[in-house]
Amino acid sequence: MAFGTQDEPDEVMNEINMTPLVDVMLVLLIIFIITVPVMKHAVNIDLPQATSQPEVTKPQNILFTVAADGSYYWNDNKIDDTALKPLLAAEAAKDPQPELHIRGDKAVRYERVAQAMSAAREAGVRKIGFITEPDSK
Numbered sequence: 001m002a003f004g005t006q007d008e009p010d011e012v013m014n015e016i017n018m019t020p021l022v023d024v025m026l027v028l029l030i031i032f033i034i035t036v037p038v039m040k041h042a043v044n045i046d047l048p049q050a051t052s053q054p055e056v057t058k059p060q061n062i063l064f065t066v067a068a069d070g071s072y073y074w075n076d077n078k079i080d081d082t083a084l085k086p087l088l089a090a091e092a093a094k095d096p097q098p099e100l101h102i103r104g105d106k107a108v109r110y111e112r113v114a115q116a117m118s119a120a121r122e123a124g125v126r127k128i129g130f131i132t133e134p135d136s137k
Contacts, residue, residue, distance in 0.1 A: 061099045062091060063131075068105040070112045084116065088123035099127040 065073035072079050074087055091098055100120055104113045120128055 058096070061101050064100055064102050064116065066102070066104045066108050066112050066116060068107040070108055072112075072116065085119050085123060088120050088125055092120075092124035092126075097126060099129055100125050101129050101131050103131045 063073075063075050065076070067073065072081065072084060074084075079087065088100075091100070102113065102116065117128065
């Protein structure tokens with residue numbers, strides 16, 4: 001019993017339709033052809049150079065000297081033992097904190113230098129350095 005003459009019912013299409021693909025590719029080609037010359041015809045200028053690094057101001061270093069007789073000098077000014085701790089505390093409170101450079105005479109007792117270092121640590125000074133002279137040999 002045949003109701004109609006169909007050669008092959010529900011035939012599956014096994015080929016891809018290339019027309020939309022070709023249309024999209026042609027549109028992209030036209031876009032690239034138009035935009036490439038625009039990108040190449042830029043005006044050549046010499047731009048200034050700039051840095052984004054913040055300028056850091058370094059605090060002045062403190063020159064602390066222990067003389068051969070055991071006396072203390074703060075930036076070449078003689079101070080007594082009672083004035084040492086308030087000076088160190090004032091410098092430790094600064095931001096940024098200055099460095100304490102200690103120059104100790106080689107004939108001074110180590111005890112005097114150790115007392116000064118202990119006072120600096122108690123005051124909160126974080127950067128302590130020693131100044132020496134190069135070997136003359």
